[in-house]
Amino acid sequence: MVESTIQQQSLTGWDKPDLDLSGADWQSSSGGRGDVQIAFVEGFVAMRNSRRPESPSLIFTPAEWGAFVLGAREGEFDLT
Numbered sequence: 001m002v003e004s005t006i007q008q009q010s011l012t013g014w015d016k017p018d019l020d021l022s023g024a025d026w027q028s029s030s031g032g033r034g035d036v037q038i039a040f041v042e043g044f045v046a047m048r049n050s051r052r053p054e055s056p057s058l059i060f061t062p063a064e065w066g067a068f069v070l071g072a073r074e075g076e077f078d079l080t
Helices: 062-073
Strands: 036-041 044-049 058-060
Touching: 044 062, 058 062
Parallel strands: none
Antiparallel strands: 036 044, 044 058
């Protein structure tokens, strides 16, 4: 059996809690047409890929989420 050489390291500046998302109330974006779901958990916003819900979720503070949404509304992330 091959042992993994990948070691989990703490992230410098990472101040997010390890949230239990197993009971989160996930909401789909755009009436279910998108690939993103969000949930509000313990004062944070969690975001995941709805096509791969087992993959890691991104965790935002309310201020980070607000900046992300504002940037998206202003077209900051448009690739076209």
